[in-house]
Amino acid sequence: MKVELNLRSILRKLKSADPKKRYEALDDLYQYKQQEDLQVQIEVLLDCIKAATSTFPKRVDHWDNPSYYLIDFVCDFRMPQVMEALIKHFDQFDPHAKERVIEFLLSTEDQKAFYFLEEKIVELIQSEELFRSLRELGSYPVLARNIIDKTFEQIHTEQYKFLYYSLISTINESGLDQGYKKEKVLPLLLEDYHTVLEEYLKFDPDYSTKFVYTAWKDSYLLIRNRLRLFINLMMYYFSPEVEKELQRALHFKDPMIKTDALIICLSKSLPYDQKILTETAQHVESAEMLYWKLLERNWEHLYPIHEGVQPHLAKTRFFNTLVGNPDEEGKFPYPEEIEIVDQVETENVHGRLVRYYFIRFQMNNVDYVGWVGGYTLESGDPQGSIWDESYTEFVEYNSLSEKEHKQAFLEGKKNLMNVLDQHVFFESSPKLSTGTWFAIAVIIPFAIRFSYYLFDFPILNILIVIGLTVALSLNQVRRNKKKKVMIIGDQLIVKKGAKQNSLELQSIEKIEYNQKHVMIYNRNHELALKFPLSWVHYDLFQQQMKKNVAHFEHKPFIQP
Secondary structure, eight states: OHHHHHHHHHHHHTTOSOHHHHHHHHHHHHHHHTSTTOOOOHHHHHHHHHHHTSOOOOOOSTTOOHHHHHHHHHTTSOOHHHHHHHHHHGGGSOHHHHHHHHHHHHHHTOHHHHHHHHHHHHHHHHTTOOOGGGGGGGGOHHHHHHHHHHHGGGGGSTTTHHHHHHHHHHHHHTTSSTTTTHHHHHHHHHHHHHHHHHHHHTTGGGOOHHHHHTTSHHHHHHHHHHHHHHHHHTTTSOOHHHHHHHHHHTTOSOHHHHHHHHHHHHHTTOOOOHHHHHHHHHSTTTHHHHHHHHHHTTOGGGOSOOSSHHHHHHHHHHHHHHHTSOOTTSOOOOOSEEEEEEEEEEEOTTSOEEEEEEEEEEETTEEEEEEEEEEEOSTTSOTTOBOOOOEEEEEEGGGSOHHHHHHHHHHHHHHHHHHHHHOEEEEEOOOOOHHHHHIIIIIHHHHHHHHHHHOSSHHHHHHHHHHHHHHHHHHHHHHHHTEEEEEETTEEEEEETTEEEEEEGGGEEEEEEOSSEEEEEETTSOEEEEEEGGGSOHHHHHHHHHHHHTTOSSOOEEOO
């Protein structure tokens, strides 16, 4: 109840004319958003949605957008009532809040929500009020196609051009509609490709990987990504002119662009130089990408490196991990040298036997330690299959011996696994029952009113009624605290008083629920655990369970 009272206080402060009070209220809201497994009564969430439709005081800074932050908070609660309210009030939200609602509704994968979104997204695109959440459509090619069908002319605008090409790529790659609108897309594709190509050719003569991630990072990567997008689309929009462009791209110096063009040439049985295949397989930027692209097409026999493939791929994995994570100043760490020192085989955080490579790399003439892995040791998996936990803490290589570095790594893994074994991922207890709230909200006012008519000492009678109600409430709170559903480490635990039952997550075959209970079945299709639905917010429970079993080879069915 305290959470709900505080949230209502936040709603009042957000209407304050004092920017300081609004800032404090938004900070309080942010603190609640950071809490894991926060549970809020649906009535308060609906009040937050209604409040987000309000007219707020004039903004004083970029942070001063209560409508957006209220909606962002509410969207953490995947409940049918929340979805219905967001749809109902959509038109009244701030534009940024609308973007957040679109992301939320897409994630529900609800058919009603999709019908609603198709109409609204088309309206927002036509008025050029939508940008960020368009990227989310990439996961929903049918919806993306329906929207582009109605707004195709927007591909001519700078605001939407490259987003549309990206969505068209998704439509093709999904198999939904290969060659989508070819008669319209092909000439536009070639025209826009040549425009970007002119920009790329300014860099090509001086290309070097170091330049890309140091001197050129602000200007080059965007051009590279756009050119790669166009080249990958050429797989589906092929013509004699496209063939000429692909043959030309094989000789560009950028190994990523060269690899994309090479894969299409292989797919279309176009001629290519074997040296190009070797160059892209050996280059630190493209080695792993080429391996996986060949593997996807069952062409792994074409990969020109046949021995030491996994340690070779580990180097490019580490390189891309490092340069893909810019520091606080936006600078990309750039390793001058990457060397495999040794390897360690142990269990990863998911309890799977994997291999990690001990890396030595150099930056600014200092040698550091890094780790790449874990590569699966299970039979039948390709050599590049990895549960990615590659990282560096920039520990200097000469600070310890090689043996001590490996011992420190293994101890760190052991400590992490011990922490995860005891970590409480989810915990929930039943709230006060409807009957108790009825007693507080109805019986007390009723008793107060009639006490003045029926008793000589109404105050005494009122105090007795209040005392009994409070005692009833406290007793139920005490009893509810002994009823819990928890996910701790790899265990699902149900407690009722002194009685406790648990089940390993790996042993769960199916999770279902009805109007009264949640049922957990084991791998033998037996009912292993059962608890009242009122003990959890099912949507939050379901989300956490999905996170905790996402890495399982055999994932349980979890009723949505």
